[in-house]
Amino acid sequence: MSTHAAPVGGPLVTTGTRLFAGIFGLGVIAIAWRLLLGLGSATALNDGYPFGLWIAFDVVTGAALACGGYAVGLLVYILNQGKYHPVMRPAMVTSALGYTLAGVGVGLDVGRWWSLWRVPLFFWRWNFNSALLEVALCIMAYIAVLWLRLAPALLEPYTSGPDSPWRRRAITFSRIIDKLSVPMIALGLVLATMHQSSLGTLMLLAGSRLHILWRTPMLPLMFLVSSISMGYAVVVFESAFSSVAFKRKPEIDMLAGLAGAMAPTLWVVVLLRVGDLAWRGQVGALFAGDGRAVMATLEIVFFLIPIVMLASPAQRRDLGNLVRAAMAMIFAGTLFRFDTFLVAFMPGANWSYFPSVPETAVTVGLVAFEVLAYVVIVKTFPILSGQTLAERQAL
Amino acid sequence: MGITRRAAICGLLTAGATATGITSTSAAVMPTPPADAVGLLYDTTLCIGCKACVVACQDANDLPRDPVGIDARYDAPVDLNYRAKNVIKLYHDGDQRSFVKVQCMHCIDPACVAACMLGALKKREFGIVSYDVNYCVGCRYCEVACPYGVPKFQWAAATPRIVKCELCNHRLAKGQEPACTEVCPRHAVIFGKRADLLKEAKRRLAENPGRYVPKIFGETDGGGTQVLYISHLPFDKLGFPALGDDPAPTLARSVQQGVYKGFVAPLALYGVLGMIAYRNRNKAEAEDAPHKGGTL
């Protein structure tokens, strides 16, 4: 088995990429709508629900789905599981893309986007009581770290190309990044730990307007741990996607291992969730029979489903089952975040919110762009390692 | 390897424990109002619901009219919004009825201020929670945070701002009183130093115990507010939230400060993770494992 990452190659324009480009195109129209006509016209947001789909999905869920680099990084660099190293690069690509799009989501969501540059620069105005400030600064820094760490991979076509002054500059740059890899790895892990937990702190500021089922100081820890589970799930999903889309041999050993790593994190989330309710004496609220109680119960059930689906080694080696479990996991984490940001929020009975068509088009369009960019990057740059089916058949 | 892994797990758990704030949640201390704190005192038993204050507030703050109803012929904002910093609501249930004035409470420890990244919302002169658009990015986290649902957003504007009562600070600067207190024909809402208003509220309660419910809303609620209310009906009926005495931002802040006090925990985590990653890499290099140091 070749351990070196290589570009997948093949045509960039295919039916698939055309389709995703088309969906992204619709998203661009919706983005233009929002920028030209304002939030009131493009979205269903209102003074009762000032946070909506873009914050709950594009930013908060998006950042958690982009945790592949973080989750695999913990395995590889901290738990010293070198065998997962081949999935590190693709995981970092999805992370870098996911976080960048989360940043785009923030830019579209804030009303005064042209003032955003002040947030990282006006340090004398920083309000450290604001979890949002911390999330914003960490995510900005993290996006930079992710792209810097990917830079050598993205520069490889040039560093291995014909000699030129630019090639030498690219080589020097890649060497510097190489030298700095340990401090950058540690920085990336700390930044991810910080903002993934702080995303869980955000809604705690709503205090009495956050439903009691979610109003707990454990929320940041539950956000942190579930983001790691989601990171593994996304890497599994993305590997399976790559193996089908690019006709490569699925790395079943590795995926089974990742599924094994995911299980304990899921247990931690469920035990924290249930244990916290018991500790606060709020288990009864789960059986109150109202919509919020049902949603909270569903959350717990969906966190349990992948645990059951991945219980035995045989289940973890079945690719179809793995993908379904990863999807269940992604759904559970997404539901948890939607619940915390939208369902648990209680602005009063006279307010309601359901995302508008342009709002949804932006979200779907950004996801389509992410898939498109991923396909283009792995086809062009040395990201995926392992054997292609064609290589194997040729032997 | 065993030791490294154990150290790693310990490190993560410590970070996690701190992240939950369990190591540091201390009982909140009652915040003290600024020495120069001013505010309003509103008395439901005096208000006749004439809404003179609503119109005066719109005029004084250059707010557009808020037409509603048939053919949009009524200038009657039904709730706070980007055209109304002050509304009068009616509570009625059988023969129980009361008007209630709604505007910013000018909290002593405001959640909106805790939310705001660059301090666009801040307590400034007289403890007034005022807004400086230059530092606002329009994130609307203040709207999520405020327990009374006060800050509103200009949804339709191309360059939207947050709109909320700033206790007529522009009028105070000219030596005038707020527009709403100036026009109130019944002095149902009055302006003054918070300490004096509190004394006045206590006096009214003491002199007419039968007339009021025995509570001054805002004396301690949510850490106390600079706008105070006395009422003949229980406050929950008038739409006031039950906040307890802790400042509204207490929970979020104890978590946030628990983790980031002096930035010790993040730095410690950085040190631990860096050390482990370094040792693992060296070991991998020695064993010439596939993930030999370097890139990714």
Ligand code: SF4
């Ligand atoms: S009432 Fe709301 S807007 Fe006014 S100071 Fe308090 S938290 Fe801020």
Ligand code: SF4
């Ligand atoms: S919308 Fe503006 S005032 Fe409100 S929290 Fe965000 S930056 Fe601060």
Ligand code: SF4
């Ligand atoms: S103090 Fe001024 S801004 Fe506030 S409610 Fe009264 S008139 Fe309106």
